[in-house]
Every structure is written in structure tokens, then in C-alpha cells.
Amino acid sequence: MLEIVNLEKWFGGIKAVDNVNLRVNENEIHAIIGPNGAGKTTLISQVAGELKADSGQIRFRNEDITSLRPAQRARKGLARSFQITSVMLxxxxxxxxxxxxxxxxxxxxxxxxxxxxxxxxxxxxxxxxxxxxxxxxxxxxxxxxxxxxxxxxxxxxxxxxxPELLLLDEPTAGMGPEESTDLIKILQRVKGQKTILLIEHDMDAVFSLADQISVLVYGRIIATGTKEEIRANPEVQQAYLGEG
Amino acid sequence: MKNYLPRSTSGIFYTGVVLVFALIPVFVSLSGQIFYLDIFSRIMVLGIAAMSLNLLIGYGGMISLGHAAFLGIGAYCVGIPVYYEIYNGWVHLVLAIVVCGIFALVTGAISLRTKGVYFIMITLAFAQMVYFTFVSLEEYGGDDGLVIELRSEFGTWLDLEDNMVLYYTIFGVLLVSLFVVNRLVQARFGRVILGSKYNERRMQSLGFDTYRYRLVCYVISGILCGIAGLFLGNFTSFISPEMMDWTRSGELIFMVILGGTGVLFGPIIGAGVFILLEVWLPQIITFINKLELGVELPHELWHLILGAILIAVVLFGRGGIHGLLTRRKRG
Structure with a gap:
């Protein structure tokens, strides 16, 4: 469904997204986890089209969408939610x-x-x-x-x-534990029917929802796999899970 | 005033306003104050122009400081054909719509690439270009303007030379404009315009090409203002580049804010209050001077008072006069 190939983004001298490769399959929930400042939101903004890719390619349903504007991507079936609530107040x-x-x-x-x-x-x-x-x-x-x-x-x-593909940028951001649980329930209801790329801090949410998990650290994906694989991965434990 | 006004207070008020406009000619013929027919014609024409600007400012969040250009272009779409002895009103109307539409399309396409202060400056720049273009057109009077010898002819059934007929024609256009703008802002198109004002980024991520919607809104607004200009030309019978000077654009913005931005009737109320203050304040000063209280007030003082009133409304009456009317509702 979604394929990200060698994607990069520079902010000045900092490489916010560093040679990222990622595949999201149809009807699966793919979660991206990683410490603060790992480049998660940057990555999702690039998929949504709000940030241009400095190099690399984003393919959606076998079509190169790298140069499309956000509105065009939305009409192709990509929808995003924002980490910082962005609605018509x-x-x-x-x-x-x-x-x-x-x-x-x-x-x-x-x-x-x-x-x-x-x-x-x-x-x-x-x-x-x-x-x-x-x-x-x-x-x-x-x-x-x-x-x-x-x-x-x-x-x-x-x-x-x-949408064909839902991009959720930390849907539980700033929520209390109860609200969080409710939201996870909502997402579980659409699990299996929708393709979702999920960025999330809340580990309960990630491990109860995701089919695939990628770990992003300093703009690089250091591991991708099922939750068992991610839990078992020593590199991930050292870089991320171990600290928490 | 009660703490909770009924929800329809503003509705009753605005119905009253429409009735006042409808009955002014009766008042005029009973009292012989022909002067007021003129005043209220002007209020309606500038009200329509301000309403078109409200589409941009109030509903679209696009603050244009060049809207008087459309008013002027509309007026010259009467003036120039009349200069060549073409009196057919339908020709004037089509000309105003086409010229204003094209001008809005071209300038809008460029201006809408910018936002905020830059948008204000670029619309101002375009309007000043038009202003100086007409100043330099010696053939059409340049700085001195043109006298419109005969008003637009829409057929024998509609004789605009009769001030009463002209008044009710403008009144009709006002009602149609109110109706059309009301539909427009509630339709899907209007929802997109309003949504883009509140959160353009979100609208784009929802899949709306906000630029295109805004451009169409800009063109509609320009055409409506051009039609107002056509009637302004007809009723003043004299047009000059001065009517598209940037201070005129500023006055239009003030009318919109004074009445209440993003409110259907706001611009009409704003235009009414603005123009009536312009008329009454000098009269009041003259009256006070006649009382011979020992101080002679300078006649031009009324500008200062008008300015103070406008500032007060902006400062204390957020949401303009409409805001004052509905303020208490939410308690």
C-alpha cells in the first residue's frame, strides 16, 4: 500500500530523516516508535506531503506521490491526524x-x-x-x-x-490513561479494515494495536518487525525500550 | 438590557433594517427631505460593496486593501460607454461583470499566493495601479473625472433617471445580493472558504485545494463590487479616480468591521452607521456653534469624533455592531 524508499530530510545541518525505508501493507497497522526528536512527525509530514522530501521516494498504491501537494495526496486517499490538534475551532x-x-x-x-x-x-x-x-x-x-x-x-x-491510508500522529498525545484506553478501543474497532501508519508514544497502545512496528532513532529505522521481534531485538532494547 | 436576549433579536433587528430601507422613499415624499433619498441610495450601494468585501474578509480571512478598485472599475464601465454615447444598461452590466471578473482573476491569482500583510500590500498595490491608470487617462477626464450625462438604460420599464426608480432598483439589487451571499456562504463552497479562514493547513490536509476556492471567492467578490460600482456611477452621475483611492478601500474595510465581520447584514449596518455619522456629525457641530457657547468648534472636528467612535467600536464592541447586539446571548 505505502512504500517509502530511501527517504531523507535535512533541516540545516541536521538529518531529521535518514535513509528511511518502510513498507505498510494493506489493512495492517504499522506503528512507528522512537524517542522524542527521532523524526517521527517529520516522517509523517513527508508522507502527508507537508514537508518535501530532500531525496528518496514515496509510493502509494504503486504510484509515485513524492511530488504531490498535501491536498492532492488527500484526494488519493491519504488522511492524517495531527499531534497538536488542528481543527476549525x-x-x-x-x-x-x-x-x-x-x-x-x-x-x-x-x-x-x-x-x-x-x-x-x-x-x-x-x-x-x-x-x-x-x-x-x-x-x-x-x-x-x-x-x-x-x-x-x-x-x-x-x-x-x-481514506485508503490513515496517518495518525500520536492520537493519544496529552490524554489521561482512561481517555487513552477509550481511544485504543476505537482504533481496535477499525483494526483489520483500515491501513494505518501510527506514531505513538504510549507503549500499551502500540503493542495492543500494531501488526508491524518500526523503531526510529535519530531519523534512522533501526528495526522493523512484529511486536515479539521488536521486544527481543537487543539494539532496540538498548536504544529505546531499555531506557523507558 | 436583559441578560438573555432571545436568539432572534438580531433577526428582528435586521428585518427592521430592511423595512427602513423599503420605506425611506415614503418618508422622503412625506417630509420633503429629498436629501435622504440620496443618503440611503449611497448607503445601499456602499453596503453592497462592503458586503462583497465581507466575503473576503469576514468569511475568507483575506484582508484586501484594494477593493475600491472594483467599485471604480464598475463605475467607469458606465462612464466610458456613456462617453461614447452607449447608454444600454445591459451593455454596462455585462462590461462591469466581465472586466471586474477578469481583473479579479488576474490580480487574485497573484495576490493569493501571499498571506497576511503581504496580501494587504499587494492588493493595495494593484488598486493603486488602477487608480493611477485612470488618473493618466486624459481622454476620460484624468484626475477631473467624467460626468455621466445620462444614466444606464435598461428599457422603458425601468427609468433610472427617476431617482425613486433608481432607489428601488438598488434596493432590489441589495436584496438579491443578500440572498445570494447567504446561499453562497452556507453552501459547500462557503464551508470551504470559511474552513480555510479558520485553518487552511487542515483544509489542505483534508484534500481541499484552498487556493482555487479562494480565487473563485475573490472573483465573485470582485464582480459583486463591480455591480455596486455600476450603481454608484449611475447615482452620483459623476465619477473620478478618487472613488478608487486607497482611502476608499479603507472605508470599505471599516464598514465591514463596524457592522461585524462574517455577518450577513454587518456591512449594510456598517455602511449605514458610517455614512449617517458622516452626515450628522458636521450638522451637530454647526448646531453647537449656533448656540454661541463662547467656544467656536472647528468644523473639521467631526473627523476626529468619527475616528474616536470607530476606534471605540473596534475596541469595545468586538464583533462590531452585530457583536454588541448579540453579545449577551452566550452570557
Whole structure:
């Protein structure tokens, strides 16, 4: 599904992403773990298209997407959520999600029919909100809900795009343990049906969700494998797991 | 004032505003204050122009400081054909739409590559280019402008030479504009424009090519402002480059902010308050001077007072006049 070949990114003299090779297979959850500053978000931003690749290639469904802009990639079926919540704050949760639905209903150069009572959008938006358990708060303003709810909204928006590949950048960031557990449950519900590239700090989340795990340290992938393989890998233990 | 105003307070207020506009000619013919027909025609025309700017500023987050250019171009789309004795109003209208549309498309395509302060400066620059172009066109009066001898002719059933007919025609255009803008901002297109104002990066990651949507919004706004310009030309009967000077663009922005950005009726209210203050403040100063209180107020003082009022509204009435009306709702 997604193939990253020799990807690199430089920030000044620092190599943030160093010759990364990665494969994400259909309907599997591939988690990327690594210490802070390992380049995880940089990598996901490159996959989403917000950061250009300095060299290397990103292939999605056997198509080279390295030079496509974020919006083009999104239309090809890549959806991302943000580590730092990034939604339309003055809008309601429902409006946020229905904009995400709107995108896959063709272009939005529709000037007349109201989008606010358009069942084609609303029904599916409500469905996505229900999936993350926000449907009872659909008409709350995004600015006025809690951090945990923002995180859920992020996921709902990404799911509402019905993407081929979901890029989740630390979905549990800043969440309490309970909220975290709830979110893991949500993701377990889509496990096996969606292809997900997941960046996550929370080891419980990673080991309960991921089919494949890659370990990123200083921009390099030092190991890829199943959770058992990763647990057993001495290099990983030394570089990462052992410290925690 | 009560702590909780009913949700529709602003709705009732705005219905009242529309009724006032509808009844002004009755008031004028009863009181003989013909002057006010002129004032309210101007309020409506500049209200439409401010409404088009509100599409950019209020809904799209694109602060243009060159919107008066469209007003001027629209007016010259009447003035120049009339100069050549082409009086057909439909020709003027098509010309205004096409010229403003193309101008918006070209300048928008360039301006929208930039953001924030750069966008403000580049729209200003384009508007000043148009301004100086018309100043240098000696054939069409240059600095001195053009007199429009006869107003646009839309057919015998619509005689714009009659001020009353012109008033109600502008009123009709105002209602249509309100209706169209209202549909536009609620439609999918409007959702994308609004979403891009709040979080452009997120909109892009949702798959929207925000640049293209913004460009179309810019063109629509330019055309609507051009149509306002066409009526401005018709009703002032005299046009000059001065009407697209950057200070005019600034006034349009002020009308939008004064009334409330991103609010359908905001620009109309803003235009109304702005223009009525412009009319009434000098009268008040004259009145005070007549009382002979011992101090002679300089006549130009009204500019200072107007400025102070505008600053006060921006400082204390966030969300403009609409904000003041609805403030208490959320308590």
C-alpha cells in the first residue's frame, strides 16, 4: 500500500530523516516508535506531503506521490491526524467532520444548496462522530470541548475522509490513561479494515494495536518487525525500550 | 438590557433594517427631505460593496486593501460607454461583470499566493495601479473625472433617471445580493472558504485545494463590487479616480468591521452607521456653534469624533455592531 524508499530530510545541518525505508501493507497497522526528536512527525509530514522530501521516494498504491501537494495526496486517499490538534475551532464538531466528508463527495464548487442541512453530508458525519463516541456532542463548538474530545475529533475527521491510508500522529498525545484506553478501543474497532501508519508514544497502545512496528532513532529505522521481534531485538532494547 | 436576549433579536433587528430601507422613499415624499433619498441610495450601494468585501474578509480571512478598485472599475464601465454615447444598461452590466471578473482573476491569482500583510500590500498595490491608470487617462477626464450625462438604460420599464426608480432598483439589487451571499456562504463552497479562514493547513490536509476556492471567492467578490460600482456611477452621475483611492478601500474595510465581520447584514449596518455619522456629525457641530457657547468648534472636528467612535467600536464592541447586539446571548 505505502512504500517509502530511501527517504531523507535535512533541516540545516541536521538529518531529521535518514535513509528511511518502510513498507505498510494493506489493512495492517504499522506503528512507528522512537524517542522524542527521532523524526517521527517529520516522517509523517513527508508522507502527508507537508514537508518535501530532500531525496528518496514515496509510493502509494504503486504510484509515485513524492511530488504531490498535501491536498492532492488527500484526494488519493491519504488522511492524517495531527499531534497538536488542528481543527476549525469556531465551528461545531459536526461542521468539522462534515467538511471532511464533503471532500470525498467530489469538488465543492457548489454555490447554492445549503451544506448545513445536506443529509448526504450530515448522516455520514454523524456516523464518524458516533464511531469515536462524540455523536451526542455534535453541536458543540470545537473551541469549547476538552482536549480529549479534540483528539477524538481529529480521529473522526480522518475516518470521515474514508481514506485508503490513515496517518495518525500520536492520537493519544496529552490524554489521561482512561481517555487513552477509550481511544485504543476505537482504533481496535477499525483494526483489520483500515491501513494505518501510527506514531505513538504510549507503549500499551502500540503493542495492543500494531501488526508491524518500526523503531526510529535519530531519523534512522533501526528495526522493523512484529511486536515479539521488536521486544527481543537487543539494539532496540538498548536504544529505546531499555531506557523507558 | 436583559441578560438573555432571545436568539432572534438580531433577526428582528435586521428585518427592521430592511423595512427602513423599503420605506425611506415614503418618508422622503412625506417630509420633503429629498436629501435622504440620496443618503440611503449611497448607503445601499456602499453596503453592497462592503458586503462583497465581507466575503473576503469576514468569511475568507483575506484582508484586501484594494477593493475600491472594483467599485471604480464598475463605475467607469458606465462612464466610458456613456462617453461614447452607449447608454444600454445591459451593455454596462455585462462590461462591469466581465472586466471586474477578469481583473479579479488576474490580480487574485497573484495576490493569493501571499498571506497576511503581504496580501494587504499587494492588493493595495494593484488598486493603486488602477487608480493611477485612470488618473493618466486624459481622454476620460484624468484626475477631473467624467460626468455621466445620462444614466444606464435598461428599457422603458425601468427609468433610472427617476431617482425613486433608481432607489428601488438598488434596493432590489441589495436584496438579491443578500440572498445570494447567504446561499453562497452556507453552501459547500462557503464551508470551504470559511474552513480555510479558520485553518487552511487542515483544509489542505483534508484534500481541499484552498487556493482555487479562494480565487473563485475573490472573483465573485470582485464582480459583486463591480455591480455596486455600476450603481454608484449611475447615482452620483459623476465619477473620478478618487472613488478608487486607497482611502476608499479603507472605508470599505471599516464598514465591514463596524457592522461585524462574517455577518450577513454587518456591512449594510456598517455602511449605514458610517455614512449617517458622516452626515450628522458636521450638522451637530454647526448646531453647537449656533448656540454661541463662547467656544467656536472647528468644523473639521467631526473627523476626529468619527475616528474616536470607530476606534471605540473596534475596541469595545468586538464583533462590531452585530457583536454588541448579540453579545449577551452566550452570557
Amino acid at each position: 469556531p465551528m461545531t464538531l459536526l461542521e468539522n467532520v462534515s467538511i471532511a466528508v464533503q471532500n470525498r463527495k467530489g469538488h465543492s464548487f457548489r454555490f447554492w444548496k445549503s451544506a448545513l442541512d445536506d443529509n448526504e453530508l450530515i448522516d455520514e458525519a454523524i456516523q464518524a462522530l458516533r464511531m469515536v463516541g462524540l455523536d451526542d456532542r455534535a453541536h458543540r463548538i470545537a473551541n469549547e470541548v476538552s482536549h480529549g474530545e479534540h483528539r477524538q475529533l481529529e480521529i473522526a475527521m480522518a475516518i470521515a475522509m474514508e
